[in-house]
């Protein structure tokens with residue numbers, strides 16, 4: 316029986332376009348000033364160590380580090396250091412009212428519904444845990460953070476690696492068969508299934524794929540097919 320819902324964000328609870336056309340450009344625009352301003356802060360410094368290590372850029376060269384980060388944003392690299400820095404920059408944007416998180420109406424409705432029915436809800440995204448709390452804390456439909464019991468990011472492992480899902484199960488102390496993972500990326504579902512989780516493939520737009528896998532257009536279809544008989 317499903318007792319835990321683990322959900323992806325981009326393409327699942329929230330639109331790909333919000334992440335790529337609003338959040339990523341915001342980070343690209345504000346990162347240079349943010350890094351120079353917070354160069355000596357331990358929180359930023361720790362992430363810049365990671366950028367220098369992964370990119371090979373000179374740790375003391377702010378311009379080279381910023382250039383590496385801008386390249387990673389363009390190629391949508393899921394580097395943990397970039398994701399942590401993006402979260403810090405977005406925090407300013409949300410707090411200043413320049414950003415509001417997108418959440419699909421059906422996701423908003425069923426996250427609340429599943430929480431109220433006693434399911435435990437968790438997020439697993441490549442965006443940092445801070446960024447996850449922000450997108451759900453500052454949505455145009457209100458604050459959804461009270462519905463979530465926890466947040467996992469790439470520090471637990473990459474989203475296409477079965478090991479990451481095993482680590483999540485261990486941390487939650489539950490069996491795979493009690494967890495339903497929701498994502499729009501098939502490779503992530505394959506990895507979650509290898510760890511024993513149940514999955515639902517969210518295809519919000521375009522043609523449905525020919526597949527044996529459970530596919531849903533929205534969270535209402537997930538609820539009707541997989542959760543209503545609980």
Ligand SMILES: CSCCC(=O)C(=O)COP(=O)(O)O
Pocket residue numbers: 323324325326334338393398439440441442443446447450474
């Ligand atoms: C937490 S909102 C920003 C999401 C993000 O930075 C990203 O790369 C999308 O990753 P996901 O694993 O949610 O597809």
Ligand SMILES: [Mg+2]
Pocket residue numbers: 323324325326327498499500
């Ligand atoms: Mg996704």
